[in-house]
Amino acid sequence: NHITQFAKKSAGNLYKTAPKTIEETTPVVLTKSTGGNPELGFDANGNTMYGGDPAAFVDGDTVYLYVGHDTATNENYVMPEWACYSSKNMTDWNYEGVVMKATSISWRSNDTSAWASQVTKYGDKYYLYYCTWDKTSGGKQSIGVATSSSPTGPFVDKGTPLVQGSFTTPESASHDDIDPTILIDTDEEGIEHRYLAWGNTRYYVCELNEDMVSVKDLDNDGQIVMHKD
Numbered sequence: 001n002h003i004t005q006f007a008k009k010s011a012g013n014l015y016k017t018a019p020k021t022i023e024e025t026t027p028v029v030l031t032k033s034t035g036g037n038p039e040l041g042f043d044a045n046g047n048t049m050y051g052g053d054p055a056a057f058v059d060g061d062t063v064y065l066y067v068g069h070d071t072a073t074n075e076n077y078v079m080p081e082w083a084c085y086s087s088k089n090m091t092d093w094n095y096e097g098v099v100m101k102a103t104s105i106s107w108r109s110n111d112t113s114a115w116a117s118q119v120t121k122y123g124d125k126y127y128l129y130y131c132t133w134d135k136t137s138g139g140k141q142s143i144g145v146a147t148s149s150s151p152t153g154p155f156v157d158k159g160t161p162l163v164q165g166s167f168t169t170p171e172s173a174s175h176d177d178i179d180p181t182i183l184i185d186t187d188e189e190g191i192e193h194r195y196l197a198w199g200n201t202r203y204y205v206c207e208l209n210e211d212m213v214s215v216k217d218l219d220n221d222g223q224i225v226m227h228k229d
Helices: 002-016
Strands: 050-059 062-070 081-087 094-101 117-122 125-133 141-148 181-186 192-199 203-207
Touching: 050 117, 062 094, 062 117, 094 125, 117 181, 125 181
Parallel strands: none
Antiparallel strands: 050 062, 062 081, 081 094, 117 125, 125 141, 181 192, 192 203
């Protein structure tokens, strides 16, 4: 009853409120940027290059933007490589080139699935987390990781999936293991944690070891177990 009376009173006050007069405003004219738009995409020669799944990473005074290069001429994804752009002012962008090709991944099931990625720095190395179709996981998508001494690559793949699509359960689709991201955090006790998160119709999270390329055994039972680690 109290809730009903409160709702009626609130609604009555709402409808009694006089509408505000809309004041006239002066339009603001913005100057068009001529420094290049990495989301639109361009290559080293200034030609149009379509980049999907942009993911930003800041290192010092520079922001790096990583994309999957899409060469498709129809509605299908044809993405043979990952490319990078950089900027120091978020207006002028430089094309840094290809940081890794799908053909350099030994466990891939095809050469044109350079899907969503995320880069981070840990220690003196850079880590590229990505997803692609995996011939070792029954044709499902899996999460991979590659390392480099530079944010602009080249990145070298670990050689095996970091998280196999056949390992994560339950799944609603063969492409549940996509779109990875990384978070390095310190808890209230000062303990550092390195979280890897990914998913599509399902959301998965695990913790990584300090090497950044292996899943942490949280219960110390000597094996990585789904729903425990």
